[in-house]
Amino acid sequence: MPELPEVQNFAQSIQSNYVGKKFKNIIFHRDNLRYPFEKAKLEKIFANGIEFLNCYREGKQIILQTSNGSVTISLGMTGAFKAANQNEVEKHQHITLNFKNGESLAFVDPRRFGFWKVFDSKELKKTSCDPLVETDLLELFLSEVVKNKCISVKDMLMDQKLIGGIGNIYALEALFLAEILPTTRCVDLSITKWKKLAKEIPIILNQAIALGGSSISTYRSFKGDKGSFQTLHKVYGRENEKCLKKGCQGNIKRIAQSGRSSWYCPDCQF
Numbered sequence: 001m002p003e004l005p006e007v008q009n010f011a012q013s014i015q016s017n018y019v020g021k022k023f024k025n026i027i028f029h030r031d032n033l034r035y036p037f038e039k040a041k042l043e044k045i046f047a048n049g050i051e052f053l054n055c056y057r058e059g060k061q062i063i064l065q066t067s068n069g070s071v072t073i074s075l076g077m078t079g080a081f082k083a084a085n086q087n088e089v090e091k092h093q094h095i096t097l098n099f100k101n102g103e104s105l106a107f108v109d110p111r112r113f114g115f116w117k118v119f120d121s122k123e124l125k126k127t128s129c130d131p132l133v134e135t136d137l138l139e140l141f142l143s144e145v146v147k148n149k150c151i152s153v154k155d156m157l158m159d160q161k162l163i164g165g166i167g168n169i170y171a172l173e174a175l176f177l178a179e180i181l182p183t184t185r186c187v188d189l190s191i192t193k194w195k196k197l198a199k200e201i202p203i204i205l206n207q208a209i210a211l212g213g214s215s216i217s218t219y220r221s222f223k224g225d226k227g228s229f230q231t232l233h234k235v236y237g238r239e240n241e242k243c244l245k246k247g248c249q250g251n252i253k254r255i256a257q258s259g260r261s262s263w264y265c266p267d268c269q270f
């Protein structure tokens, strides 16, 4: 499932390759993904001659803004954007945005859990905290909402209502760097550890963005490459391997936590 770095990678690629150009039309190659497409409204937003004003990430979603409205896009499990050819439609390509200059941008999604929704400003609540900003994270962590929670710190990090865009991989990697056991309850964590965690999260996410994300399963970046952050995973997927922390003799363990795997080093995370 794409996490923040993967979503950011698509938003940046679309921003730098297409913003400022004019649309020709939007073509649907099926009627729905997770939800039925609001075809008439989307056709208006991407109508002939409409200008592409902006593309950015909001939590784990991508916003496309045109001079005629905006769309919120979720990549779901396997959604991706790629440059396309106006005359060819590949397998799993569900939407094509055609530009007047002959270029095309395709949305592909083999498992079809993604969605395109017309962006309604009435629905826009100030969303969750942005995990790229250390001070925002620290403010959230030290707030009553989080500090007194009895759930584990890992489950809290992955709660999209609190923080947008951290999933299993980056939660576990950040907890490793901050030397915190994923199962520790929020209420039991010291201020020092919260500070460490708030510092490590933006560092790790920015590293992953720079490397084009992690290629787990089907993820491909806009350019079609796999992203290389997974070569830097220190705990994720490394069961029984040696801990990579300098001077630590531990071996990485895997446990099931809230229905998903957690990897950690029992010697240096507590």
Ligand SMILES: [Zn+2]
Binding pocket: 243, 244, 245, 248, 249, 250, 265, 266, 267, 268, 269
């Ligand atoms: Zn260790």
